[in-house]
Amino acid sequence: MSSPPAATVPVRSWLPLWLALALIWGSSFTLIKIGLAGFEPLQLAVLRTGSGAVTVVAAVLLMGLRLPRAGQAWLHSAVVGLLLAGLPAVLFAFAETRITSVLAGLFNAGTPIFTALAGLLLASGHRIGRNKSLGLALGLLGVGLMLGAWQGAAGDLVGSAAAIGATACYGLGIQWQQRHLTQRPEHPVSLVAAQLLVAGAALLAVDVVTGSFAATDWQPGPTAAVITLGAVGTGIAFIMFFRVLSRAGALTAATITYATPVVSTALGVVALGEVLSWNQPVGAVVVLTGVALVQGFLRPLRESDPGRPTRAEPEPTPPG
Numbered sequence: 229m230s231s232p233p234a235a236t237v238p239v240r241s242w243l244p245l246w247l248a249l250a251l252i253w254g255s256s257f258t259l260i261k262i263g264l265a266g267f268e269p270l271q272l273a274v275l276r277t278g279s280g281a282v283t284v285v286a287a288v289l290l291m292g293l294r295l296p297r298a299g300q301a302w303l304h305s306a307v308v309g310l311l312l313a314g315l316p317a318v319l320f321a322f323a324e325t326r327i328t329s330v331l332a333g334l335f336n337a338g339t340p341i342f343t344a345l346a347g348l349l350l351a352s353g354h355r356i357g358r359n360k361s362l363g364l365a366l367g368l369l370g371v372g373l374m375l376g377a378w379q380g381a382a383g384d385l386v387g388s389a390a391a392i393g394a395t396a397c398y399g400l401g402i403q404w405q406q407r408h409l410t411q412r413p414e415h416p417v418s419l420v421a422a423q424l425l426v427a428g429a430a431l432l433a434v435d436v437v438t439g440s441f442a443a444t445d446w447q448p449g450p451t452a453a454v455i456t457l458g459a460v461g462t463g464i465a466f467i468m469f470f471r472v473l474s475r476a477g478a479l480t481a482a483t484i485t486y487a488t489p490v491v492s493t494a495l496g497v498v499a500l501g502e503v504l505s506w507n508q509p510v511g512a513v514v515v516l517t518g519v520a521l522v523q524g525f526l527r528p529l530r531e532s533d534p535g536r537p538t539r540a541e542p543e544p545t546p547p548g
Contacts, residue, residue, distance in 0.1 A: 241475050241476075242471070242472045242475040242476040242480065245468045245469075245471055245472050246472055246476075246480070246481075246483075246484060246487075247487075248468060249465055249468055249469055249472065249484050250484055250487035250488055250490075250491055251491055252460055252461050252464075252465045252468075253461065253465060253484065253488045253491075254333065254487065254488040254489070254490065254491020254492045254494075254495065255461075255491060255492070255495055256457055256461045256492075257320070257324065257329035257330075257332045257333040257336070257492045257495075257496065258329050258492065258495040258496060258499055258500060259453045259454070259456060259457040259461070260272065260320060260321055260324050260329065260332070260453075260457065261324050261328075261329040261496075261500060262449065262450060262453040263275075263276075263321075263450045263451075263453045263454040263457065264321065264324060264325060264450070265447070265449065265450045266444070266445070266446070266447035266449070266450025266451060267321075267444065267450055267454060269318055269321035269322040269325060270318060270321075270431065270434065270435055270438070271435065271444060272317070272321045272454050273314070273317035273318040273321055273431050274428065274431045274432050274435045275451075275454045275455065275458065276317050276321075276454055276457050276458040276462065277313050277314060277317055277424055277427045277428040277431055277458060277462070278428045278432065278458065279454070279455045279457075279458030279459045279462075279463070280313070280424050280428070280458035280459060280461075280462030280463045281421065281424035281425050281427075281428045281458075281463075282459070282463075283458070283459040283460075283462070283463025283464060284417065284420050284421040284424055284462070284463045284466065284467075285421050285424075285425070286463075287417055287421075287463065287467055288417055288418055288421050291415075291417060293415050293417060293418050294418065295418055295421060295422055295425075296412075296414045296418055296419060296422050298412075298414075301409070301412055301414055301419065301422065302422055302426070304404065304405075304408040304409050305409065305419055305422035305423045305426060306422075306423075306426040307401075307404055307408075308401050308404050308405045308408075308409060308423050309422070309423030309424060309425075309426040309427035309430075310401075310426070310427055310430060311397045311398070311400050311401030311404060312397070312398060312401035312402070312405070312423065312427075313423060313424055313427040313428075313462065314426075314427035314428075314430055314431055315393075315394065315397045316394035316395075316397050316398060317427075317431070318431070319390045319391065319393050319394035319397070320332055320336075320390070320391060320394045322387070322390050323387045323388070323390035323391035323394065324387070324391075325387070326384040326386060326387025326390075327384050327387035327388055327391065328496055328500075328502040328503070329492065329495070329496040329500060329502060330492065330493050330496035330497065330502050330504055330508065331374065331388065331391070331508060332391045332492075333488065333489050333491075333492025333493060333496065334374055334489050334492070334493065334508055334509075334511070334512040334515070335371070335374065335388070335391040335392055335394075335395055336391070336394075336395055336398075336488070336489070336492075337485060337486075337488065337489040337512055337515055337516055337519070338367055338370070338371055338392075338395055338515045338518075338519070339395050339398045339399060339402075339485065340367075340399075340482070340485060340519045340522050340523055341363070341364060341367030341368070341371075341399075341515065341518055341519060341522060342395050342396045342398065342399030342400075343398070343399040343402045343403060343522075344356070344360060344363070344364055344399075344522045345364065345396075345399060346396075346399040346400045346402070346403040347403050349400075350400075350403050350404075350407070357529075357531040358529040358530070358531055359521050359524075359526065359527050359528065359529050359531065360521060360522050362518075362521055362528075362529060363517075363518040363519065363520070363521025363522035363523075363526075364518065364522065365518070366514055366515070366517055366518030366521065367514075367515050367518030367519065367522070368518075369514055369518075370511045370512065370513070370514030370515030370516075370517075370518060371392065371511065371515060372511070373507050373510055373511030373514055374388075374507060374508050374511030374512065374515070375388055375511075376505070376507050416470060417466070417467065417470065420466055424462065424463075469481065469484075472484075479523075479524075479525075482523055483525075485516070485519055485523075486516055486519075486520075489512055489516070493509070493512075
């Protein structure tokens with residue numbers, strides 16, 4: 229999708245949605261922590277993806293659209309759905325049983341770094357410029373700072389690895405979607421509905437086999453938190469993000485990456501009383517500097533090939 233000329237787009241047409249998205253996606257890690265008071269990680273993931281699927285399918289019906297019919301669309305939607313919704317929902321929920329919501333949200337800020345790494349993995353022979361290479365290096369350095377690598381990893385290494393794994397899934401999922409779904413004729417909302425339906429069905433099947441929902445007491449607070457996480461954070465937020473993308477372009481939409489960790493950190497500290505170690509915000513700043521380089525917002529180094537485009541459209545960032 230091409231970006232509209234900045235001068236022709238009134239800021240008021242997209243800024244309220246941008247701010248709302250930063251708040252919604254930034255609060256997702258707090259909602260996960262609240263939800264874990266009543267659900268196991270797999271249960272939370274099933275309820276989150278299921279409520280998100282119901283919301284987006286409802287949007288499909290209200291918009292007069294229909295679900296994809298082509299087998300290829302469903303095949304690639306299944307891969308993207310598991311990478312962008314199913315696996316991250318389980319991994320982030322598991323991670324937050326061992327680490328703070330603050331740290332989980334800060335790790336999620338590195339999604340564009342892992343998206344760039346996934347692009348290198350999936351596109352053999354693809355070369356990136358000096359600025360993006362520097363951005364990747366800074367991003368990995370920032371992750372090490374947040375982990376407290378010099379002291380054998382501050383906090384829980386297993387929980388941190390799960391959060392990083394979820395972020396890596398986002399990177400792979402974005403690249404897969406970019407390569408196999410963005411040029412398809414189906415409406416993006418219909419494709420997202422297919423993705424969430426497959427992800428939700430897959431998680432539900434695993435949960436039925438384990439029988440974990442049989443022991444759930446459905447406490448009101450955690451249940452409301454997880455349904456809100458899925459319906460608003462996944463369903464409604466996607467529609468809002470699509471509007472920001474269409475009105476302001478990918479460059480503006482991608483800047484939400486910089487706001488969500490601020491929101492998640494503030495909520496974790498204020499609402500949940502979580503402790504913030506000095507290395508976590510410092511590492512996050514290093515990661516976000518790397519993100520700015522990868523996305524093309526910063527270009528301190530001269531590229532070796534002057535004939536290459538000087539500004540590339542960054543890929544959209546999914547919610548946390």
